[in-house]
Amino acid sequence: MERRDEQSIEAVKLYYQQGLSQAEVATRMGLSRPTVAKLLAHGRERGFVTIEIHDPREHASEIALRLEQRFGLACARVAHGPDMTEGEAIEQVGRVGADLVTQLVRDGMSVGISWGRTMSALAAHLPRAPSRGRARRPAQGRGVLLRESDARF
Secondary structure: OOOHHHHHHHHHHHHHHHOOHHHHHHHHHOOOOOOHHHHHHHHHOOOOOOOOOOOHHHHHHHHHHHHHHHHHHOOOOOOOOOOOOOHHHHHHHHHHHHHHHHHHHOOOOOOOOOOOOHHHHHHHHHHOOOOOOOOOOOHHHHOOOOOOHOOOO
């Protein structure tokens, strides 16, 4: 085994297994920090270390895609999170919903809304923006009339 490979394995173990910073690895090995960065990159390139990222948003995106295909939806979003309470789930749905509303709603559009804890969470996550050409009317049933001063979108 080449000296560079041996150094790379040592650096990889110190950095990834022991959790030392690059500066700490450099001090321990008697090298510069840029040299340690190069050894870590070399270790990844040679397959001495592999990195897996488990992003729960990817699973949510897969579910959203299946929902769009199954029901012919133009757009679907799925809120995600590990072992959430009901309140946390409503907050997450509000955050995801607010992001979607912010992306889709434009001046001059009509949007029907209802009320409840989920809509309240959504409204809480909407950014404040000046309103131009947006009329606010009560929705059928248990809707709420928003005043201009109440508007967040």
